[in-house]
Amino acid sequence: MTVTTYKWTIERYHQAVDAGIFDDQSIELLHGDLVVMPPEREPHAYYNTEAADYIRTLLGERVKIRDAKPITLPNNSEPAPDVAIVKPLGEIYLQHHPYPEDIFWIIEYSNATLSKDLGEKKDIYAEAGIEEYWVVNLKKLELKVFRDLKDKQYTTELTINKGTVSAFAFPDVSIEVRRLIKL
Known part of the structure; x- marks a missing residue:
């Protein structure tokens, strides 16, 4: 017996969302699959909010910070990253979530x-052309930075737990790593 799974398109996923089918669940679309997101515990929510506020103060109106809001990717994916630093395009986001070309990191x-996050999501973001992807490992209190896309894969991986780091799109802005991983 062959088992075939249903692959969602972004259009069908949006129709289901509009119909209220997923109102009682926190899910995201990854490569056409619906993935249930685990409940967010207090440390996760705290760090996420504090980091978004910190980056907002550093970059001001140069960016729009979207925390836990969807982004739309061409590979039938619509994840809701913890923090997406995107172009401040204003009301265009009434028509669609940020696309890869709208996302700084x-x-x-x-x-x-x-x-x-270090496997499937990293691959989805690289495949979609997201230039830079950071993962804060709350178990080890370290920051993993993925950048330098080539052939839809990140070729550079940095592991940092102190000092400063700059996003590729904003080399003039130093971000204190400790503000991201131990506030």
């Missing part, structure tokens, strides 16, 4: 979802 905070 993404930050995910990981504890229970660490393997997914």
Whole structure:
């Protein structure tokens, strides 16, 4: 017996969302699959909010910070990253979530979802052309930075737990790593 799974398109997923089918569940669309997101515990929510506020103060009106809001990717994916630093395009976001070309970089905070964030999500973001992807490992209190896309894969991986780091899109802005991983 062959088992065939149903692959969702972004259009069908949006129709289901509009119909209220997923109102009682926190899900995201990854490569056409619906993935239930685990409940967010207090440390995850705290770090996520504080980091978004910190980056907002550093970059001001040069960006729009979207925390836990969807982004739309061409690979039948619509994840809701913890922090997406995107172009400040104003009301265009009434018509669609940010596309890859609108995104400067993404930050995910990981504890229970660490393997997914370092595996499947990293691959989805690279495949979609997201230039930079950061994962804060809440277990080890370290920041993993993925950048330098080539052939839809990140070729550079940095592991940092102190000092400063700059996003590729904003080399003039120093971000204190400790403000992201131990506030």
